[in-house]
Amino acid sequence: MDYKLKILTNQDLPAITTLCQEASDYMTLATGQSNPAKEAQDLLTSLPPQKKVEDKTLYGIFNNQNSLIGVLDLVKDHPTPKAWMIGLLLLTPKMRDQEIGKHVHDQIMAQIKAAGGTEIRLGILKNNPRAQEFWQRQGYTFQEEKIGTVAGVLMPVYAFKRKL
Numbered sequence: 001m002d003y004k005l006k007i008l009t010n011q012d013l014p015a016i017t018t019l020c021q022e023a024s025d026y027m028t029l030a031t032g033q034s035n036p037a038k039e040a041q042d043l044l045t046s047l048p049p050q051k052k053v054e055d056k057t058l059y060g061i062f063n064n065q066n067s068l069i070g071v072l073d074l075v076k077d078h079p080t081p082k083a084w085m086i087g088l089l090l091l092t093p094k095m096r097d098q099e100i101g102k103h104v105h106d107q108i109m110a111q112i113k114a115a116g117g118t119e120i121r122l123g124i125l126k127n128n129p130r131a132q133e134f135w136q137r138q139g140y141t142f143q144e145e146k147i148g149t150v151a152g153v154l155m156p157v158y159a160f161k162r163k164l
Contacts, residue, residue: 008060015068016040022092030150069095086122123148123157
């Protein structure tokens with residue numbers, strides 16, 4: 001399982017757009033439609049309220065051929081100090097079910113611990129049971145049902161948390 005993580009920037013927008021197109025099933029599940037160019041731009045720029053650009057890191061997950069096969073959106077000190085939020089872990093459909101997500105999560109979790117983080121939070125679409133099962137296998141527990149925003153659309157999400 002060879003992959004590498006790299007921080008993405010505006011220069012990577014074309015590759016992120018292609019990824020969003022290849023993984024359009026997620027946005028279609030979330031909002032009923034997909035707009036890869038907008039989704040790619042949102043991945044690079046969208047932030048929770050009161051957060052700054054320097055609080056967010058968008059990691060690209062690259063395979064051996066240096067092709068972008070996934071992304072992980074991470075925000076530090078959100079919603080509280082020392083809590084980090086995974087905004088999205090998305091892989092192209094052909095790269096799912098190969099434990100790449102688990103390995104990326106383990107790597108990011110170690111990085112968060114090393115930076116003094118004490119917990120990781122995330123939201124899961126209520127209508128995405130595969131994601132719920134994945135995150136529960138990673139040690140996350142259900143906290144509450146909330147209304148979240150995905151691509152500007154309000155929808156029910158489950159808030160999950162894991163202590164480090």
